[in-house]
Structure formats: C-alpha cells, structure tokens
Amino acid sequence: MGEFSHFDEEGRSRMVDVTDKKETKRIAIAQGKVKVSPKTLELIKDQEIEKGDVLEVARVAGIMGVKRTPDLIPMCHPLLIGGVDLKFNIIEPTATIEILATTKITGKTGVEMEALTAVSVAGLTIYDMCKAVDKGIEIGEIKLLKKTGGKSGIYLDQELIGEAIAFCSSPEKGTAKEEIAEATFKEDYGLEGDAHAGDWHRQVSLLAIEDIDFMREQGLDLELGAFGENVITKGLKLPELPVGRRLKLGKEIILEVTQIGKECHDRCNIYHQVGDCIMPRRGIFAKVIKGGTVKPGTKLEVLIND
Incomplete structure (x- = not known):
C-alpha cells in the first residue's frame, strides 16, 4: 500500500498519517x-x-x-x-x-x-x-x-488554460475583420487600429475556433475574422464565463469580460455575407484592463481570484 493510502498493509481502513509533514x-x-x-x-x-x-x-x-x-x-x-x-x-x-x-x-x-x-x-x-x-x-x-x-x-484545471490562435482587426464596424501578425492592446481602449476600440464596454470581441469550425462543417467557407471577432481562442468555453471574469493574455495583458453575446437589431454585413452570424450567440466581449503586444499562439488563461 502507498504511503498516502487510506488502507494499511493488512487492508484495514485508516486516516493518513500527516504528523511529520511540514505546514x-x-x-x-x-x-x-x-x-x-x-x-x-x-x-x-x-x-x-x-x-x-x-x-x-x-x-x-x-x-x-x-x-x-x-x-x-x-x-x-x-x-x-x-x-x-x-x-x-x-x-x-x-x-x-x-x-x-x-x-x-x-x-x-x-x-x-x-x-x-x-x-x-x-x-x-x-x-x-x-x-x-x-x-x-x-x-x-x-x-x-x-x-x-x-x-x-x-x-x-485544464479548462482554465487556452490559447489565442489568431488576432483580427478592421477599420469599420459591422464588417469582417482580417488577420494581423501582431496585436497591440491598449488599456481602457481596445485593439489598436480596430473600429470597435474606444471608451466603452465592448472594446474587444472573442470567439472560439471550435464555434467557427462548427459553422465550417455546415458548408460555409469562412476565413478567420468573418464574424467580426478580434481574438480567436482555442480550448476555452467562452459563453460559460461570467461577466467580470478576467483573462490573462500572454505575460501581461489582462482582459475583463463585460458581456456575453449580444442582441442584433439589424442584420449586419456579416450576416448577409455569411448567411448567419454566431457572434450574438457564442461570442463574448471584454475591456482591456492592462495592455501589451502579443502574437498568435499566445497562452490565454482564465484567472480565478484566490
């Protein structure tokens, strides 16, 4: 039996002895x-x-x-x-x-x-x-x-650890975004050069590659950024994150979730181009708490306060 087993050498139940362990x-x-x-x-x-x-x-x-x-x-x-x-x-x-x-x-x-x-x-x-x-x-x-x-x-827990596999930007709202090789996030502003950046709560949009791939499986030919997302993630269940939860991107960038999904009152250009838009159902939005510059493939961690 192992040192920390709840059974002794004769198979009898016991409480593990921690007497000699350090506090x-x-x-x-x-x-x-x-x-x-x-x-x-x-x-x-x-x-x-x-x-x-x-x-x-x-x-x-x-x-x-x-x-x-x-x-x-x-x-x-x-x-x-x-x-x-x-x-x-x-x-x-x-x-x-x-x-x-x-x-x-x-x-x-x-x-x-x-x-x-x-x-x-x-x-x-x-x-x-x-x-x-x-x-x-x-x-x-x-x-x-x-x-x-x-x-x-x-x-x-592994569900707290993901990856930002791509970053996308566009100069106009309501349009598809294009991949960029490097992303600079500015505190309380958003993604530098993107139309959604500014003094409001939806500075940055995030969407999971798993949801994009699901739409691709429906027969849609989609490029990253097609739904207007800034950050494409992998490995995280974005819609299950509560408002207020913080994400650490790379070594220094901190994002705070401000909204889960959104209500679309009018069909945007993305909807007409793609035939559907999953951002309202599966995307999330955040503001930048601490800025920095990162490239695709950067670690993305869900922060749990302790």
Missing part, C-alpha cells in the same frame, strides 16, 4: 454550477423567492459545509480552517449560477475536499430554497479549479 499555506478553489429556469433566475436576482435571500442562505450553508466536511467524508482530517469565501456569478444566457468556493489553511494537508463540499452544499441549498417553484433545477460540474501549497505545488 505550508494551502489554498483550494472549487466550482459548482446550478442551472435553473430563466424565470427562477429572475426571482433569485430580485429576491422574490418566498423562503428568502437564496444566495445568502446558500453562502452560509457552504461555509457550514466546510466545517462539517470531516463528519461527511470518512477519512478527512479535522482541520483548523483559516478562511472560507463563497461567490456566486450569474450567467444569464444559460440561466446558470456559478458557485466558487475558496478555502485556505496553513497546515499539513490540503483543503480541496472542504472547497468541494462547500459548493456541493451551497448548490443543494439553492435547490431547497427554490424547489417550490422549480423542481427541474440541475446541480453539476462540481470540480477543483485550482490548488496551491503542499509538496505537489500548483494545480490548475
């Missing part, structure tokens, strides 16, 4: 997602659920869940938790509530199970608070996003 600062961030009906989401946002403030009750429940983790998971060590923080992000296009739980400790073992328990209990509490109006609520996608500390060091 380090450890942080774990877990995520859970609760999908509700659009009507239920509005009731939650407006605090019109009869049982009370759904998210505040769920926040307290998640914190209590952290403290009860060793009572629920047989081999978990009782820990002196240093800090717990639960945040809720509303993703309106999919009527989803994202739960983020951050647990911290200076100790000899990690707090991943505590973070995962927090989002699980918070999700169940949302269901309990809302089941009278919506019994079809789904709780899922519970996973560890990030951990630091301990011998194993930093863990980062």
Whole structure:
C-alpha cells in the first residue's frame, strides 16, 4: 500500500498519517454550477423567492459545509480552517449560477475536499430554497479549479488554460475583420487600429475556433475574422464565463469580460455575407484592463481570484 493510502498493509481502513509533514499555506478553489429556469433566475436576482435571500442562505450553508466536511467524508482530517469565501456569478444566457468556493489553511494537508463540499452544499441549498417553484433545477460540474501549497505545488484545471490562435482587426464596424501578425492592446481602449476600440464596454470581441469550425462543417467557407471577432481562442468555453471574469493574455495583458453575446437589431454585413452570424450567440466581449503586444499562439488563461 502507498504511503498516502487510506488502507494499511493488512487492508484495514485508516486516516493518513500527516504528523511529520511540514505546514505550508494551502489554498483550494472549487466550482459548482446550478442551472435553473430563466424565470427562477429572475426571482433569485430580485429576491422574490418566498423562503428568502437564496444566495445568502446558500453562502452560509457552504461555509457550514466546510466545517462539517470531516463528519461527511470518512477519512478527512479535522482541520483548523483559516478562511472560507463563497461567490456566486450569474450567467444569464444559460440561466446558470456559478458557485466558487475558496478555502485556505496553513497546515499539513490540503483543503480541496472542504472547497468541494462547500459548493456541493451551497448548490443543494439553492435547490431547497427554490424547489417550490422549480423542481427541474440541475446541480453539476462540481470540480477543483485550482490548488496551491503542499509538496505537489500548483494545480490548475485544464479548462482554465487556452490559447489565442489568431488576432483580427478592421477599420469599420459591422464588417469582417482580417488577420494581423501582431496585436497591440491598449488599456481602457481596445485593439489598436480596430473600429470597435474606444471608451466603452465592448472594446474587444472573442470567439472560439471550435464555434467557427462548427459553422465550417455546415458548408460555409469562412476565413478567420468573418464574424467580426478580434481574438480567436482555442480550448476555452467562452459563453460559460461570467461577466467580470478576467483573462490573462500572454505575460501581461489582462482582459475583463463585460458581456456575453449580444442582441442584433439589424442584420449586419456579416450576416448577409455569411448567411448567419454566431457572434450574438457564442461570442463574448471584454475591456482591456492592462495592455501589451502579443502574437498568435499566445497562452490565454482564465484567472480565478484566490
């Protein structure tokens, strides 16, 4: 049996012995997602659920869940938790509530199970608070996003790591953009030389190559930039990011998501040229928090505050 097995040499259950391990600062961030009906989401946002403030009750429940983790998971060590923080992000296009739980400790073992328990209990509490109006609520996608500390060091979920495979620009709005060899992003302005740059919230548009390829599979002959996107990404689920989430592009550029999709009141030139436009459904928009210059193939990371 391994040193950190929950069974001894004779196959008997045991709690792993961490007596001789060094204490380090450890942080774990877990995520859970609760999908509700659009009507239920509005009731939650407006605090019109009869049982009370759904998210505040769920926040307290998640914190209590952290403290009860060793009572629920047989081999978990009782820990002196240093800090717990639960945040809720509303993703309106999919009527989803994202739960983020951050647990911290200076100790000899990690707090991943505590973070995962927090989002699980918070999700169940949302269901309990809302089941009278919506019994079809789904709780899922519970996973560890990030951990630091301990011998194993930093863990980062692969869904947080993507790539910017191309950059596109155009001097006019509502038109297809063309690829550029190098992109310069200016703080609180956007992509230098692009018509959408300026003092507003949709300075930069992003679209995933996976969505572009889906349209190509429908028989459309598409060049990158055909939907008016500035940044073509690979490996990230862009429409699932909440407003306010930050992205790190390369070593220094920081983008902040400001809008998921958009409403098109008129058919733009892109729609008439291509026959459809997926930016309103699958694209996202951001503003530039910190600028810099990058080339295609640059790492794109979803930042999770810890």
